[in-house]
Amino acid sequence: MAERQIIDARGSFCPGPLMELIARLKFAQVGEEFEVLSTDQGSANDIPEWLNKVGHQLLGAREEAGVWHIALRKMK
Amino acid sequence: MNILIVGGGMGGTILANNLARRLAPELRAGKAHLMMLSASDKHMYQPGLLYLALGRMTPDELYRDQASLLEPEIEFYVDPVEEFQLDQNRVKTKSGKTYGYDILVIATGSRPVPEMIPGLAENAETFYTEQSALKMFKRLQTFQGGRVVIAVGVPHKCPMAPLEITFMLHDYFKDRGIRDKVQLHYTYPIGRVHSLENVAKWATPEFDRLGITYETLFNMKEVDGKNRVVKSEEGTEARYDLLITIPAHKGMEIVEKNKLGAGGFIPTDKVKLTMEGRPNVYVIGDTTNIPISKAGSTAHYQAETLGENIAAIVKLGAPVRDHDGKVFCFIECGKDRATYAMFNYTTPPDPKAPTKAVHWFKMAYNKLYWASARGLL
Numbered sequence: 001m002a003e004r005q006i007i008d009a010r011g012s013f014c015p016g017p018l019m020e021l022i023a024r025l026k027f028a029q030v031g032e033e034f035e036v037l038s039t040d041q042g043s044a045n046d047i048p049e050w051l052n053k054v055g056h057q058l059l060g061a062r063e064e065a066g067v068w069h070i071a072l073r074k075m076k
Numbered sequence: 077m078n079i080l081i082v083g084g085g086m087g088g089t090i091l092a093n094n095l096a097r098r099l100a101p102e103l104r105a106g107k108a109h110l111m112m113l114s115a116s117d118k119h120m121y122q123p124g125l126l127y128l129a130l131g132r133m134t135p136d137e138l139y140r141d142q143a144s145l146l147e148p149e150i151e152f153y154v155d156p157v158e159e160f161q162l163d164q165n166r167v168k169t170k171s172g173k174t175y176g177y178d179i180l181v182i183a184t185g186s187r188p189v190p191e192m193i194p195g196l197a198e199n200a201e202t203f204y205t206e207q208s209a210l211k212m213f214k215r216l217q218t219f220q221g222g223r224v225v226i227a228v229g230v231p232h233k234c235p236m237a238p239l240e241i242t243f244m245l246h247d248y249f250k251d252r253g254i255r256d257k258v259q260l261h262y263t264y265p266i267g268r269v270h271s272l273e274n275v276a277k278w279a280t281p282e283f284d285r286l287g288i289t290y291e292t293l294f295n296m297k298e299v300d301g302k303n304r305v306v307k308s309e310e311g312t313e314a315r316y317d318l319l320i321t322i323p324a325h326k327g328m329e330i331v332e333k334n335k336l337g338a339g340g341f342i343p344t345d346k347v348k349l350t351m352e353g354r355p356n357v358y359v360i361g362d363t364t365n366i367p368i369s370k371a372g373s374t375a376h377y378q379a380e381t382l383g384e385n386i387a388a389i390v391k392l393g394a395p396v397r398d399h400d401g402k403v404f405c406f407i408e409c410g411k412d413r414a415t416y417a418m419f420n421y422t423t424p425p426d427p428k429a430p431t432k433a434v435h436w437f438k439m440a441y442n443k444l445y446w447a448s449a450r451g452l453l
Binding site: 007008009011012013014015016017018019020022023024026027028042046049050053054 | 311417419
């Protein structure tokens, strides 16, 4: 199993955490895992919502010292 | 100290000129050596392509000879790199030559890849190359009405382009007297009409005011040219008569071939601008994987930070400042009004209402760019 890759989108206003995630998934293989780090409160909702809509797997979401850690697996 | 810059786009050119001035005494004394390798003898002003597609600039306005933009102390060769031999601190070029370095800067940029979406390249118009912008210009001239869909790939160069082309098309069709026969439909990959929240808050009521419809969470999956439908990863569809795309981008093939980063984007420290695990290799502009706008402005400010730091390494033995992530993007809001977004890693933008003055400043910058590339502005 490959190591979970970190997408450090803390402080990213543009393209922002979700757009950065979408971009990284384009170049990833099915089964690869990522953890998005985001300081944008909105990421806690919009990333899981998008994963659900498109069909990728949410592995977990937690907040730690003002940073959201959202883990996921590319499914297709 | 041998400094080698690979790439003669905006970032590489501004950096080279910045360093040539800062290190003038060292270059004259032979204590430093500054070289640029590029794939082209021409330098393109890429933001001009948006205007070319709408018949407001011509191709000759987009180019200068690269050598004419560079300070004479910069040794410049059109000889693209084919192999990055980072363990040996050297690169090998297409001509078969090998160049060593003490400090390497990779600024090779990115390229549109509409072919990543089945059916997109064959059925959509775009403006990210001279050829495609000219094709789009001709297509627009013959378009007499119908549903125009704007579809956005990820990642893409110039985050303002989706909004700009939409607003400019509104005025373009209005001026031709056919706006009432055209339905403009804007789609965007995330849950609002722009990645910058404050820009989205401003643009959404503008769309409403101008009668532009919009749909968010729309990531292109495939285009059915026969039935004129673009389908999204989210399971929705948009019917079109004219499809205009901001295509997804990848880094340059040479970066992928050398396995320097997924998608051709090199893992880069966002404040030091060093390549991960390579303290003497720097990366700027679209080539990085930093979650920041892929835009000339990004490359410009990174080049200024890096120029200061590399000069300090030569003169003082260490870099002197962290990069703050500054970006300044004009936003054309039609044919004669514009605003701008300025932000960095810690401060979000706060765009103001569009004005004619900012539009004319952008028009002036389209000419002043050449002074910017020379490191003067």
